[in-house]
Amino acid sequence: MGNFSRDTFDRLKHYVGVRLQQGVPIVDADWNELEDIRRYELQAFLKWFVGNGVPSGNNGFQIQAVAGPNDLSILGGDGTAEGTGRILVEGLDVLNESAMLYTAQPLFNNAALGAQWGADPIPPLTTPAGNRVDTVYIDVFEREVDSTEDAELVNPAIGVETCVRTKREWAVRVVEGSSSVPVPTAGHTFYALARLNRVGGAAVIPAGGITDLRQTILSLSSALAHLSRTDNPHNVTLAQLGAFPAASYEFNNRQMIQVSFTQADAHGALRTTNLGFAPKFVWAVGSLKARLAGADFGTAGSGFADLRVTTLQRCNYSLVFRTSTAPFCRQDTSVTGNFLSFASFSDATVTPNRAIDIGASISSVAGNNLSVQFFRIGPSGTGTNGTVSLTVFNMSLFLYCLG
Numbered sequence: 001m002g003n004f005s006r007d008t009f010d011r012l013k014h015y016v017g018v019r020l021q022q023g024v025p026i027v028d029a030d031w032n033e034l035e036d037i038r039r040y041e042l043q044a045f046l047k048w049f050v051g052n053g054v055p056s057g058n059n060g061f062q063i064q065a066v067a068g069p070n071d072l073s074i075l076g077g078d079g080t081a082e083g084t085g086r087i088l089v090e091g092l093d094v095l096n097e098s099a100m101l102y103t104a105q106p107l108f109n110n111a112a113l114g115a116q117w118g119a120d121p122i123p124p125l126t127t128p129a130g131n132r133v134d135t136v137y138i139d140v141f142e143r144e145v146d147s148t149e150d151a152e153l154v155n156p157a158i159g160v161e162t163c164v165r166t167k168r169e170w171a172v173r174v175v176e177g178s179s180s181v182p183v184p185t186a187g188h189t190f191y192a193l194a195r196l197n198r199v200g201g202a203a204v205i206p207a208g209g210i211t212d213l214r215q216t217i218l219s220l221s222s223a224l225a226h227l228s229r230t231d232n233p234h235n236v237t238l239a240q241l242g243a244f245p246a247a248s249y250e251f252n253n254r255q256m257i258q259v260s261f262t263q264a265d266a267h268g269a270l271r272t273t274n275l276g277f278a279p280k281f282v283w284a285v286g287s288l289k290a291r292l293a294g295a296d297f298g299t300a301g302s303g304f305a306d307l308r309v310t311t312l313q314r315c316n317y318s319l320v321f322r323t324s325t326a327p328f329c330r331q332d333t334s335v336t337g338n339f340l341s342f343a344s345f346s347d348a349t350v351t352p353n354r355a356i357d358i359g360a361s362i363s364s365v366a367g368n369n370l371s372v373q374f375f376r377i378g379p380s381g382t383g384t385n386g387t388v389s390l391t392v393f394n395m396s397l398f399l400y401c402l403g
Helices: 028-049 111-117 220-227
Strands: 063-065 072-074 085-089 092-096 132-145 165-175 188-198 210-212 254-262 270-274 281-292 295-306 312-322 329-337 341-347 353-366 369-377 387-389 393-402
Touching: 028 092, 063 210, 085 132, 085 188, 092 132, 092 165, 254 270, 254 353, 254 369, 281 312, 281 341, 281 353, 295 341, 312 353, 341 393, 353 393, 369 393
Parallel strands: 312 341, 353 387
Antiparallel strands: 063 072, 085 092, 132 165, 132 188, 188 210, 254 393, 270 369, 281 295, 281 393, 295 312, 312 329, 341 353, 353 369
């Protein structure tokens, strides 16, 4: 192990550099803190602004099937420094120069090496008795290397090991019977690589039983290029977007119809029209009137109905009040749901007072047939202190139907 005077790096102090002063001794703690600051800045940037996964044009650490029982292939590179397989895990650049079998990893079934590296050995995979879901993940950790392992760390000019090195190691592990990665221990970082759908009694893992979980095309330039694509590279469906089919947005037919109701119509009265096409959208405008204090008072109404999938209706809601004192007539408006048109009338110039609520809504669409239903609700009071229903009223709507 390296001989260090002390470890002074503290992430919470927010130091970004170490400045050497003249006339003072150079100590290992300052040098090592500078290196720790540099590494932490780079790792934090990659972790928070790039993320985990495989860069564009690289296929490092893809898990592939092999012919042997309870084994896997860990894809690597072409054996060169530039062509190595790589993956980013929590800001750590992890390298695999060439493909390796799961069972050929240095830590596989090797407790002695695990003790030397400070890592658990990799256990053999087991054949499941029944169907089982396993998760393949990479375990990334770092360890110290000195001249007992790498003789080149001894400076031949002076015959002394002046510095030790920190080496990044990895091990591909499998958690059996689980679809999630376990919680890493201190000094280790885990990242899911693949999911295995094991078949009971089958020792060989087929290619169809392996699902890749790695994030790919991990580069800023690739991400920007991906955002600018106008095709559908991920085959996203309309249902996944919550969108209607394309035909639902097309209005190839239109027709204007008029629907009227009066005090002669009962509550719930229907008007049904065959449009000659299946309507998808209706826009309604019209007038609603009632006789207040011997004269007709009216209000304009407007509303719409979206008839695709489930019917959605909204309209302006008018309230007309007739009083015996100035300003004699007052009107207010609001918005209400489930109606194409709606109004409330009130006459306070007579005793007992009179009132009525009238409206209309689309009640059903059956093929090419559009049905509009009348709504009327009046008070049922009696005597001089009650309120009774108005007796003269009507509404006339023009419906612009599209389909």
